Amino acid sequence: MEIQPYLYFNGRCEEAIAFYCSALGAQELLKLRAKDAPPDPARPVPPEHADKILHATLVIGTTHVLMSDGDYRGGNVVHAGFSLSVTADDRASGEKYFNALSEGGQVTMPFQQTFWTSGFGTLIDRFGVPWMVNVRREGPAA
Secondary structure, rough: OOOEEEEEOOOOOOHHHHHHHHOOOOOOEEEEEEEHHEEEOOOOOOOHOOOOOOOEEEEEOOOOEEEEEEOOOOOOOOOOOOOOOEEEHHHHHHHHHHHHHOOEEEEEEEEEEOOOOOOEEEEOOOOOOEEEEEEOOOOOOO
């Protein structure tokens, strides 16, 4: 079994894909637009939504992250009750990921040494997605 996060970006999915590719080195595996779906007379796609992302799959490290524009209505998306967590191999990588993800977002705990690791921090990215960045512990925190 594999559990995969599925995120809705309310019309900003294309921007989110580019951001995560840049910030985390994500790779785009699949991107389907609304116009790619078979016609459904009961639910026709409005022409202005034809290029919206119906479904996309990114690979970040070894994790598949699924995403969509959702219902495209725009507005403020609130992602609550979870955080995506990145585990970096070393402090320099962790700080790099943290800084990249926090660009345009809000730092909720600065990246710093903790009792369990040499680097940990939390943030909410520019799309409202909460993240934790943690450095893999290799012995006592330095």
